[in-house]
Amino acid sequence: MSSQWIFLGDQFVKKEDAVVSVYDHGFLYGDGVFEGIRVYNGNIFKLDEHLNRLYDSAQSIMLRVPYTKEELQQIIVDTVRKNNLDSAYIRVVVSRGPGNLGLDPRHCSNPRLIVIAEQLALYPKELYERGIRVASVPSRRNRPDVLSPQIKSLNYLNNILVKMEANLTGVDEALMLNDQGYVTEGSADNIFIIKNGTIYTPPVYLGALEGITRNAIIDLAKANGYEIKESPFTRHDVYIADEVFLTGTAVEVIAVIDVDGRKIANGKPGPITNHLLEDFRRIVTIDGVQCYPTSSNSAVV
Ligand code: PMP
DSSP, X not given: OOOOEEEETTEEEEGGGOOOOTTBHHHXXXXXXXXXXXXXTTEEETHHHHHHHXXXXXXXXXXXXXXXXXXXXXXXXXXHHHTTOSSEEEEEEEEOOBXXXXXXXXXXXXXXXXXXXXXXXXXXXXXXXXXXXXXXXXXXXXXXXXXXXXXXXXXXXXXXXXXXXXXXXXXXXXXXXXXXXXXXXXXXXXXXXXETTEEEEXXXXXXXXXXXXXXXXXXXXXXXXOEEEEOOOOHHHHHTOSEEEEEETTTEEEXXXXXXXXXXXXSSOOHHHHXXXXXXXXXXXXXEEESOTTSSSSOOO
16 A cells, blocks of 8 residues: 655655644644645646745745745655655645744744645535535634735634634635625635626735635636726625636635525526636646656646
C-alpha cells in the first residue's frame, strides 16, 4: 500500500508521522497563513498567484516564510510528484511555529511549513449539476479594518461560524454580509450574480478575499465578451438575479439555485454559469505549472 507523504518543516514525512507541537502558535492562536491550490492533469493552476497571495498574507502579519518563492514552488511540485497525483488539492500552511503559551510571537523562532497534497471533491457531483442552496447568516464578515479578509490566515473562525449557521438552516453554504448589509462572499468562496446579461461580483474592499478563481472567472467572462462589473449589491439583488454562482479553489465553480428560500430564476443552473463553468474546466487543464515533464501541456517548472 502506498502511503501519503507530507512536507513538514524541512522534509517529507509519512502522513501518520506528520504531527506538530501543541505549542505551535498556528495551533494555539491561528497564528499563520495558508493557501489552497489545485492540480489539474499534472498542472498546478495559478501557482504564482497563490504564492504571491501567501507571501502577501505573511508580510501583512509579519511572518517570515522560511523558503523563497522559488524554493517553495519546487517543494509544492515535489509534493505532488512524490504522491503520484495527477489531479489534487494542495494545502500550503506556514505557521508561526512553536513558542510558549504567551501571545508574543517573538518567542516563535522557527516558522513551520506544511504542504499536503491529496484528492478533494468538495460537494458530490450531483450538486454541481443541480446547483446548491445558500442562506444569509447572522454573523457578519469581519471588517477589513479589524482583520482584513485579504489575509488568508489560519484564523478561519469567522468562516467556520457562518458555515455552521448555514448548515443549521439546512442549506449547503453561507452568504456573508458586511456590517453595512452588502453581500461579500461565501464561507470560502466568492459570489457572482447575473442580471440581464451583465455579471456582477462585489468589490473586495467590501470584505471579500480576492479569490484567484474569481479573477480567473472575471478574465474568462471578459474574453467571452460578457459585461462584468465589480459593484456592491444587497440580498435583494441576489434574490432577483437571473443566475447566481460561487467560485473558489476547493469548490471550483458551482451554481446557486436557491437563496434564503427564494428560487433563483427557474431553479436550475443558468446558461452563462454553465458556459463559464465549461470554459473554466477547459482552461484549468492547460494553464498552469507543470509537475510532470512528460505530461502534454503547458508551462515550465
Ligand atoms: N473567500 C474565502 C474566504 C476563501 O477562503 C476562499 C478560498 N481560498 C475564496 C474566497 C476563494 O478564493 P480562491 O478562488 O483563491 O480559492
